Amino acid sequence: MTDHPIRTERRGHVFEVTLDRPKANAIDLKTSRIMGQVFTEFRDDPELRVALVTAAGEKFFCPGWDLKAAAEGDAVDGDYGVGGFGGLQELRGLNKPVIMAVNGICCGGGLELALSGDIILAAEHASFALPEIRSGTVADAASIKLPKRIPYHIAMEMLFTGRWLDSAEAARWGLVNRVLPADQLMIEARRMADELASGPPLVFAAIKEVVREAEDMKFQDALNRITKSQFETVERLYRSEDQLEGARAFAEKRDPVWKGR
Missing domain, CATH: 1.10.12 (Lyase 2-enoyl-coa Hydratase; Chain  A, domain 2)
Structure with a gap:
């Protein structure tokens, strides 16, 4: 497992953030704290205007909380760092556009992370779910956010049953802005990021x-x-x-x- 789970790159006014934590890009406490530092840097740097967030690999965007780390002692109510879980959803004063490029499985806290963005682009093979119900816990941030983003009945079905949405259905309900072939996802995400970076x-x-x-x-x-x-x-x-x-x-x-x- 990499000691540097977050990769960043500056492209002019665009700040690219890549979650790179094999095998599934799950987030433990240490990674969450690093993400908080990264997104704070983005928020506070006047030269950075747009963030583009994605993940390494082709199968997983992020499954959320790292259950293996939890089994080894990471407390679910531990110190996630500034910005809360994943560094974004509780980060105060973030007044810059954030684009999410979802390149695979996006579930649990990973979906909550995606919902923290302003625009969500998805690869055709991406899929979305809130499986917390099956392990007897609550998707807390998603329970707050999701019914405000998509039709109430669809959100409640996802929360109550943990069922999966493919990218086409996610787009139909407005969960994502656009679905793209996998090889076009980052091309379009970067095009959009550059467009926003040139704006006011x-x-x-x-x-x-x-x-x-x-x-x-x-x-x-x-x-x-x-x-x-x-x-x-x-x-x-x-x-x-x-x-x-x-x-x-x-x-x-x-x-x-x-x-x-």
């Missing part, structure tokens, strides 16, 4: 904060927070050079040059 980072930040904070608010309450200057990212956008650049570029009929300030 302050606008993306404002979108993510508003969407996150407004999730459990009434429409008018959320809108009032915007008009009362109570969203930090929105206020930063409205006072930014990029806001002026967008207007100037439109008037001058040219592509804008975003600086993130």
Whole structure:
């Protein structure tokens, strides 16, 4: 088993993160803590605008919690590190786009990790499930997230029965954005990451904060927070050079040059 379960690569403003923990890319406490550090680095580096997350190999994206490590002493309620399990789902202030490229089996905590992204692309052979019910435990984060992402009855069936969805069905219910041949997955994921990296980072930040904070608010309450200057990212956008650049570029009929300030 590798001592370096997470590989990272910077491609301009894109930060590629690869989970590489043979044989199945399961996550133990140590790996989760490393992932938290990696995603914190992404969040805090102004030069990085988009994260692209995938996994090594062709069979597994991630099956979630490492049961072998648990049998050897890893406590399920142990220290997952900053950002919680997998470093993403509880990471505060992550106001940058995250693309998930699911290249195989994606279940349990691996599906919860995928749900922490903003866009999910899947290989044709990818599959999805929440098998926790079969081991007498609860998929806690998925129980919160999944019924808000796909039709309630489909989410509850997955939670209650642990049944598997192939990539086509996952796309049909809106669990993933797009299904691609395996050899095209990373090509499209990188194309999309580059497209987002060339976009206005302050606008993306404002979108993510508003969407996150407004999730459990009434429409008018959320809108009032915007008009009362109570969203930090929105206020930063409205006072930014990029806001002026967008207007100037439109008037001058040219592509804008975003600086993130």
